[in-house]
Amino acid sequence: AQRVTQPEKLLSVFKGAPVELKCNYSYSGSPELFWYVQYSRQRLQLLLRHISRESIKGFTADLNKGETSFHLKKPFAQEEDSAMYYCALRTGGGADGLTFGKGTHLIIQP
Amino acid sequence: DTAVSQTPKYLVTQMGNDKSIKCEQNLGHDTMYWYKQDSKKFLKIMFSYNNKELIINETVPNRFSPKSPDKAHLNLHINSLELGDSAVYFCASSQQGGSNTEAFFGQGTRLTVV
Numbered sequence: 001a002q003r004v005t006q007p008e009k010l011l012s013v014f015k016g017a018p019v020e021l022k023c024n025y026s027y028s029g030s031p032e033l034f035w036y037v038q039y040s041r042q043r044l045q046l047l048l049r050h051i052s053r054e055s056i057k058g059f060t061a062d063l064n065k066g067e068t069s070f071h072l073k074k075p076f077a078q079e080e081d082s083a084m085y086y087c088a089l090r091t092g093g094g095a096d097g098l099t100f101g102k103g104t105h106l107i108i109q110p
Numbered sequence: 111d112t113a114v115s116q117t118p119k120y121l122v123t124q125m126g127n128d129k130s131i132k133c134e135q136n137l138g139h140d141t142m143y144w145y146k147q148d149s150k151k152f153l154k155i156m157f158s159y160n161n162k163e164l165i166i167n168e169t170v171p172n173r174f175s176p177k178s179p180d181k182a183h184l185n186l187h188i189n190s191l192e193l194g195d196s197a198v199y200f201c202a203s204s205q206q207g208g209s210n211t212e213a214f215f216g217q218g219t220r221l222t223v224v
Contacts, residue, residue, distance in 0.1 A: 032211070043114075044153075044200065044215040084151055090211070096165055097143045097155035097202075098213060105151075 002027040004089050006101035013077050014109050021072040021104045023061075023087030031089045033063055033070040034098065038084040047085070048072070057081070077108045113137050116201050116216035123191055124224055131186045131219045133201030141206055142184035143213070144176060147198040156199075159184055160206065191223045 005024045013019055025031060035047040047056055050063040050070060061072045070087060084105050088098040114135045123129050135142060141160040147153050157176045158165040164176065173189045188195060201216040 043217045044202075046212050046214075049212070086153060097145070097158045099155070100145075100153040103151050103153070 002031065002089055002091055002099050004087050004099055004101035006085075006087055006104050008104045009102065010105045010107070012107040012109060015079055016076050019072075019074045019077045019081070019106065019108075021085050021087075021106065023070045023072065023101060025068050025070065025087075025089050027068075027089060027091060029091060031091050033061075034088045034090070035059070035061055035070075035072050036086045036088055036100075038086065038103075040083070044086065079108045079110060082106060082108045113214045114201055114203055114216040116199075116219050118219060119217065120220050120222075122222045122224065125191055125193060127191050128187070128189045129191060129221075130188070131199055131201075131221070133184050133186070133216055135182055135201075135203040135214070137203055137205075137214060139203035139205045139214075140181065141204050142178070143202040143204075144184065144186050145200040145202060145215075147200060147218070149197070153200070157184075157186075188221075193223050196221055196223045 003026045007022050033050040036044045037047045038044045048061050059074045061070050063070050084103045086103045087101040090098050117132045143158050144156040145153050146156050156167050156170050175187045178184045198218045198220050200218050202213045204213040
């Protein structure tokens with residue numbers, strides 16, 4: 001079965017500092033990887049997916065199949081980045097839904 | 111317009127009651143889901159459903175049952191509610207295949223069982 005691991009439950013950085021949220025996955029096939037963000041008491045929103053290789057709100061994530069990782073990075077953190085971040089994996093056509101990591105609570109200190 | 115909407119937003123009920131949460135999507139997606147977010151913010155798939163197939167997470171108690179009156183709706187019925195059912199329940203939808211398979215989420219229903 002597939003699994004997503006986010007080793008950091010909480011990450012606190014100062015405004016302007018670089019941010020890296022770690023995500024590792026285990027799956028024998030070729031998964032789709034996503035990052036979702038949840039601001040305080042709001043719905044989950046898609047931030048990035050590895051297929052599109054785009055940058056959203058300054059965040060980027062590169063799929064490293066050798067290390068089975070999909071770390072989320074931003075060079076300069078902003079206070080509005082404070083939120084819960086979930087790494088997620090989808091297999092096959094997606095009918096099984098998303099497998100989420102346990103999430104990382106990112107706090108940006110002023 | 112809201113893409114995926116759930117009602118109610120908050121639900122407080124007593125143990126043993128039966129309750130339903132409604133979900134509607136106006137995106138024309140063919141697949142809908144229910145996720146549970148527990149007190150530790152851990153998100154887990156409960157059900158995945160399209161007009162052909164229901165996939166049930168084997169860890170979900172059979173007190174939980176999804177009901178889909180049509181392609182745009184997937185309601186969640188919960189019988190004999192227990193304290194451990196307290197959580198935030200998220201509905202989501204996506205389109206299978208194609209170039210955009212992004213899952214869109216509802217705003218969540220915070221269920222509190224007392």
